[in-house]
Amino acid sequence: MAKAVKAPVARPRRIAVLGAGSWGTTFAKILADGGSDVVLWARRPELAREINEVKRNSDYLEGINLPRNLRATSRLGEAMRDAEQVFVSIPSQTLRSNLEAMIPFLGPETVVVSLMKGVEKGTGLRMSEVIAQGLPIEQDRIAVASGPNLALEIAREQPTAAVVSSSSLETAQAVAISATNRYFRSFVNTDVIGTEFGGVLKNLIAVAIGIVDGVGYGENTKASIITRGLVEMTDFAVAYGAKAETLSGLAGLGDLIATCESSLSRNNTAGRLLGQGYGFHDVVKQMNQTAEGLASVAPILTLAEARGVEMPIVRQVSQVLAGTLDPKDIAPHLTTDSDEPQGERTLDDGQGRGRASLWGSLKRAFDQLRDGGGRP
Ligand SMILES: NC(=O)C1=CN([C@@H]2O[C@H](COP(=O)(O)OP(=O)(O)OC[C@H]3O[C@@H](n4cnc5c(N)ncnc54)[C@H](O)[C@@H]3O)[C@@H](O)[C@H]2O)C=CC1
Numbered sequence: 001m002a003k004a005v006k007a008p009v010a011r012p013r014r015i016a017v018l019g020a021g022s023w024g025t026t027f028a029k030i031l032a033d034g035g036s037d038v039v040l041w042a043r044r045p046e047l048a049r050e051i052n053e054v055k056r057n058s059d060y061l062e063g064i065n066l067p068r069n070l071r072a073t074s075r076l077g078e079a080m081r082d083a084e085q086v087f088v089s090i091p092s093q094t095l096r097s098n099l100e101a102m103i104p105f106l107g108p109e110t111v112v113v114s115l116m117k118g119v120e121k122g123t124g125l126r127m128s129e130v131i132a133q134g135l136p137i138e139q140d141r142i143a144v145a146s147g148p149n150l151a152l153e154i155a156r157e158q159p160t161a162a163v164v165s166s167s168s169l170e171t172a173q174a175v176a177i178s179a180t181n182r183y184f185r186s187f188v189n190t191d192v193i194g195t196e197f198g199g200v201l202k203n204l205i206a207v208a209i210g211i212v213d214g215v216g217y218g219e220n221t222k223a224s225i226i227t228r229g230l231v232e233m234t235d236f237a238v239a240y241g242a243k244a245e246t247l248s249g250l251a252g253l254g255d256l257i258a259t260c261e262s263s264l265s266r267n268n269t270a271g272r273l274l275g276q277g278y279g280f281h282d283v284v285k286q287m288n289q290t291a292e293g294l295a296s297v298a299p300i301l302t303l304a305e306a307r308g309v310e311m312p313i314v315r316q317v318s319q320v321l322a323g324t325l326d327p328k329d330i331a332p333h334l335t336t337d338s339d340e341p342q343g344e345r346t347l348d349d350g351q352g353r354g355r356a357s358l359w360g361s362l363k364r365a366f367d368q369l370r371d372g373g374g375r376p
Pocket residue numbers: 019020021022023024043060089090091092094098115116117118149150151152288289290292
């Protein structure tokens with residue numbers, strides 16, 4: 001269960017955020033509004049200049065005023081110099097190629113935090129695993145943060161929460177303290193696998209929801225897909241070592257709801273375009289921001305097959321992307337090869353994977369929110 005952070009450890013004085021897109025810039029604002037001294041790395045010098053001079057990032061966060069204590073630079077070394085925590089928010093498929101350049105600027109105690117919600121094509125590795133392979137740092141200095149976090153809502157200071165996860169609870173707590181302010185609260189857990197996969201898998205279900213939206217189906221279809229999608233997410237993540245309860249928390253169900261409900265979601269938007277009849281390449285062309293789900297579908301299905309996990313909704317998304325399934329045929333009643341009536345698969349379906357019924361999982365999620373997410 002995710003735990004809320006209570007006792008402050010020392011607040012880090014210097015933090016770097018790498019990637020000045022919508023999430024990197026928003027997260028830099030969260031950290032700066034939490035009191036840290038934050039330097040944001042933007043690849044383009046003109047964007048760094050705009051952030052420094054007028055406290056705006058008009059490419060990604062139109063109309064948002066950035067805090068005065070947030071600075072930007074296009075020089076990686078300047079961003080990372082003396083940073084105790086380095087948050088990474090670039091497209092997942094570009095992470096590995098960026099790691100080598102970071103190595104000279106890592107201190108002996110630097111903590112690296114992934115804000116990304118994808119898996120690497122080809123290897124199927126989670127972002128924290130790619131970081132562990134590419135940087136000379138111990139596992140307990142790697143963390144991930146995930147939750148119902150649509151960037152623009154948070155940039156407008158609408159309150160929400162997230163989970164920070166690390167194999168070291170102490171590391172998770174130190175990061176969560178930095179990433180907590182009056183409109184953003186971070187809880188902690190040590191289930192890195194569940195927290196990370198929650199963020200990856202909800203994107204795929206959000207693409208499916210976008211598709212049915214684009215086709216013009218209504219709330220019943222979407223509710224069916226969200227419900228069964230959560231079961232798929234949980235089965236998959238548990239098969240890879242996650243705790244089922246993580247998937248019913250902020251990084252699973254919470255993010256699933258936010259992403260499936262919102263037209264701000266790029267995965268949802270990409271799905272909607274597919275549902276309206278655009279082909280994969282047209283959709284990619286129209287998206288000027290990162291929709292991680294499009295790249296994660298294939299590696300997730302490969303991982304699912306390797307552990308014998310059924311993911312009928314994700315499989316249908318991949319068929320729509322490949323152009324082999326008409327978007328209007330994506331529907332929960334088609335997600336089986338059998339004509340025989342089947343028992344409903346819920347999180348407590350006797351397969352021994354999920355730990356609770358869907359109701360139980362919803363109740364736990366509400367209890368967590370009511371209690372502030374667990375242990376303060
Ligand atoms: N936008 C959101 O609401 C949220 C996004 N995320 C995750 O954050 C990650 C980043 O997403 P966004 O900031 O939304 O994407 P974005 O498309 O808004 O920005 C991506 C950033 O990465 C940079 N970039 C692109 N290619 C690069 C490369 N080869 N090397 C280095 N930098 C490169 C771009 O210049 C840009 O600054 C994704 O994994 C996404 O799933 C997570 C939570 C919320």
